[in-house]
Amino acid sequence: MPSDEVGRDTIAAIATPPGRGGIGIVRLSGPAVRDIASKLLGFVPQARRAVHAKFRDVDEGLALYFPAPHSYTGEEVLELQGHGGPVVMQALLAACLDAGARLAEPGEFTRRAYLEGKIDLAQAEAVADLIDAASREAARSALRSLGGEFSAAVDALAARLTELRALVEATLDFPEDEVDRLHRDAAAARLAEVRTALDEVLRRSRQGSLLRSGIHVVLAGRPNVGKSSLLNRLAGEERAIVTAIPGTTRDALRETVLLDGVPVVVVDTAGLREATDGVERLGVERTRREVERADLVLEVLDASQENARMAAGAERIAVYNKIDLKPEFVPPAGAVAVSAKTGQGMDRLRRAILDAAGWSATGESTFLARERHLRALGAARGHLETAAGELGRAELFAEELRLAQEALGAVTGEFTADDLLGEIFSRFCIGK
Ligand SMILES: Nc1nc2c(ncn2[C@@H]2O[C@H](COP(=O)(O)OP(=O)(O)OP(=O)(O)O)[C@@H](O)[C@H]2O)c(=O)[nH]1
Numbered sequence: 001m002p003s004d005e006v007g008r009d010t011i012a013a014i015a016t017p018p019g020r021g022g023i024g025i026v027r028l029s030g031p032a033v034r035d036i037a038s039k040l041l042g043f044v045p046q047a048r049r050a051v052h053a054k055f056r057d058v059d060e061g062l063a064l065y066f067p068a069p070h071s072y073t074g075e076e077v078l079e080l081q082g083h084g085g086p087v088v089m090q091a092l093l094a095a096c097l098d099a100g101a102r103l104a105e106p107g108e109f110t111r112r113a114y115l116e117g118k119i120d121l122a123q124a125e126a127v128a129d130l131i132d133a134a135s136r137e138a139a140r141s142a143l144r145s146l147g148g149e150f151s152a153a154v155d156a157l158a159a160r161l162t163e164l165r166a167l168v169e170a171t172l173d174f175p176e177d178e179v180d181r182l183h184r185d186a187a188a189a190r191l192a193e194v195r196t197a198l199d200e201v202l203r204r205s206r207q208g209s210l211l212r213s214g215i216h217v218v219l220a221g222r223p224n225v226g227k228s229s230l231l232n233r234l235a236g237e238e239r240a241i242v243t244a245i246p247g248t249t250r251d252a253l254r255e256t257v258l259l260d261g262v263p264v265v266v267v268d269t270a271g272l273r274e275a276t277d278g279v280e281r282l283g284v285e286r287t288r289r290e291v292e293r294a295d296l297v298l299e300v301l302d303a304s305q306e307n308a309r310m311a312a313g314a315e316r317i318a319v320y321n322k323i324d325l326k327p328e329f330v331p332p333a334g335a336v337a338v339s340a341k342t343g344q345g346m347d348r349l350r351r352a353i354l355d356a357a358g359w360s361a362t363g364e365s366t367f368l369a370r371e372r373h374l375r376a377l378g379a380a381r382g383h384l385e386t387a388a389g390e391l392g393r394a395e396l397f398a399e400e401l402r403l404a405q406e407a408l409g410a411v412t413g414e415f416t417a418d419d420l421l422g423e424i425f426s427r428f429c430i431g432k
């Protein structure tokens, strides 16, 4: 969509994180950058050359000038690299504002890059996702999106739909004859191809979305079965208090662990039983709430006790703990047997968690998709499915293709409402 905003002003922000650092950067973007440089430095630096300068009486450091359109935002950009102390940085920012800049809103630099057509919307989102990446895998995936790989895959799908539409629209006026039938078969075959390609993009996007948003796993079960011990095992350190006294854990305790680069929030909870006091009762209530919110529940059981056997389900895994006390124990199908004490079976448990989340560690490249992207791809998929049922009616068929294309366009921002843009960019940090 990249549209133009008239009367754009010049924005400034501290681009480095708050606090003390060796270097702190104030960034400016907009038409008044040259003017502000003159006021602040006494000159306009040569394009793309780091030059030492005094920043008025505030600080001194390196100045970098990027003339439009060869800059991050596509506008005139100036970077002032000074000393990274909070007071210096604030004073430098204030000097920029005095010289005619306005304080940037969160994500405004990236928003401008998008509006200037430097990057599309999926790439802009990838900027934030790269900054927020919780694992190396997530960062790699975000970097691929930033480089345009995800957008290119989505654009390729849209392009194939354009071809198909052209093919179908050319035949709209054909009477029911042999030629028409041939066209229809060709269209059906092409549609099937596009659907397969879309499913592949969707699959890789779902994988990537796991890297981005992770999964929420809750440990639940009777007191003393070893939930807290399992949390400690998964976290690799002693986080939760473990005792032989049933009812030890009262409050829900959460730890984020990375499994295969997928961030997994593991929640330890109070053991489920008839509470013996008010505090425990509150804890048990909390456990029930956590279980309701979970993506996956690990139903922990004590293998050394005569437990009722648990049925396995998609969102529940029965985990039999303490198998060190009963080495002959054979878990029922779908369940996992472990020992939080010795670590036995933990790899299988980690694998089971990832499997239940739908993560396939094939090492293939994933797209760090957001929920918004998954919805758009899903909508496109729905339209193609409808189209497949309308092969005999060229007009309806073509219309569904058009709608599918529009849904794809939402990913890269070709068709995107302003309020959505506002929402996306407002979640960025200031200075990005
Ligand atoms: N032998 C053996 N003992 C274990 C194992 N896991 C936990 N335990 C012991 O079982 C007892 C209870 O462990 P916890 O981790 O506190 O159990 P919990 O389910 O969190 O208990 P509550 O917080 O009371 O609900 C402790 O004495 C642990 O040392 C295991 O795999 N093998």
Ligand SMILES: [Mg+2]
Residues within 6 Å of the ligand: 227, 228, 229, 240, 241, 248, 249, 268, 269, 270, 271
């Ligand atoms: Mg506990």
